[in-house]
Amino acid sequence: MQTIKRYFSTLLLSLCCLAAFPYTLVIDAGHGGKDPGAQSKTGKEKNINLAVALAFGKLVEQNCKDVKVVYTRKTDVFVELNERAAIANRAKADLFISIHTNSTAAKVGPRGTETYTLGMHRAADNLAVAKRENSVITLENDYEEKYEGFDPNSSESYIIFELMQDKNMESSVKLAGLVQKQFRSTAGRVDKGVHQAGFLVLRATSMPSILIELGYINNPSEAAYLTSTAGVNALAKSIYNAFVAYKKGKS
Numbered sequence: 001m002q003t004i005k006r007y008f009s010t011l012l013l014s015l016c017c018l019a020a021f022p023y024t025l026v027i028d029a030g031h032g033g034k035d036p037g038a039q040s041k042t043g044k045e046k047n048i049n050l051a052v053a054l055a056f057g058k059l060v061e062q063n064c065k066d067v068k069v070v071y072t073r074k075t076d077v078f079v080e081l082n083e084r085a086a087i088a089n090r091a092k093a094d095l096f097i098s099i100h101t102n103s104t105a106a107k108v109g110p111r112g113t114e115t116y117t118l119g120m121h122r123a124a125d126n127l128a129v130a131k132r133e134n135s136v137i138t139l140e141n142d143y144e145e146k147y148e149g150f151d152p153n154s155s156e157s158y159i160i161f162e163l164m165q166d167k168n169m170e171s172s173v174k175l176a177g178l179v180q181k182q183f184r185s186t187a188g189r190v191d192k193g194v195h196q197a198g199f200l201v202l203r204a205t206s207m208p209s210i211l212i213e214l215g216y217i218n219n220p221s222e223a224a225y226l227t228s229t230a231g232v233n234a235l236a237k238s239i240y241n242a243f244v245a246y247k248k249g250k251s
Helices: 002-020 046-061 083-090 124-139 153-162 171-183 220-226 229-247
Strands: 022-028 065-070 095-102 115-116 191-196 209-216
Touching: 022 046, 022 083, 046 065, 046 095, 046 209, 046 229, 083 095, 083 124, 115 171, 124 191, 153 191, 171 191, 171 209, 191 209, 209 220, 220 229
Parallel strands: 022 065, 022 095, 095 209, 115 191
Antiparallel strands: 115 209
16 A cells, blocks of 8 residues: 555656656747748748658657647747747757758758857858848848847848857757758758758747757759758657757767
C-alpha cells in the first residue's frame, strides 16, 4: 500500500511539474500573406516554409508531450517581423526556430541547406541573405520608426550586429550544427554550413534562436524537392531529430 502511495505521489508531482514548466518551442514559418518571399515557376517560399513548419510541429506535438508548440502563423497570413519575435518573448519560449527558403540573384541557384544564428555576416553572401530576409519590413507601415531607422538594404545598418553580445550564441550555434548534421544524414542534403548574419527576427528574441534556409527555390531540382511531399517530410524530420538531440543535450 505504501509503495502504491509513493508511486502515485511521484506521478502526481511529475505531472504537476510538466504542467507548470512546459518546454516551449516557437516555430516561425517565414513570410506569408502579401509577402510571398522568394518565388519560382514551381512555387512560393511562404508555402514551402509553412508546409515544413507545420510538419515539424506535428512531429513534436505527437512525440514530445512535455513540449508546448507555438506557431507564429499556421495559415497564409502576413505577420510583421517584430511581432514574430514578440510572440516568442510573450510565450517565454525556450527555443525559436525560423524556417525560410533561399534564393539568389543568379538565374539558377546552387543547391543545399544552411542554418544561421544572429551575428555579423563575415561574407558577402551572408549579408545578401540577411538583406533579402529583412526586406520584408518595407511592407510594414511606418517601418522606419518601428525599427529605429534600420534600412534593410544599407550595409551600414548592419554595423549594430558587430556590437551585439548574444548571451544565447553558444546554444544557438549548437542547435544550428545539429540541424545541418540531420539535413545531411536524414534528408541527404548538401551541407552549406552554419553561418552568422544580422537577421532582425533573431535580434529581438530573448532565447536561443536559429534561422534555417531549406534550399534554393531558383534551382529547378531544389524547387521540385522543396515542393514535394517527400521533401517536406524529410526536411521536417531532420529539424525534429535535431531538436530532440538538442533538448536531450546530445551533440
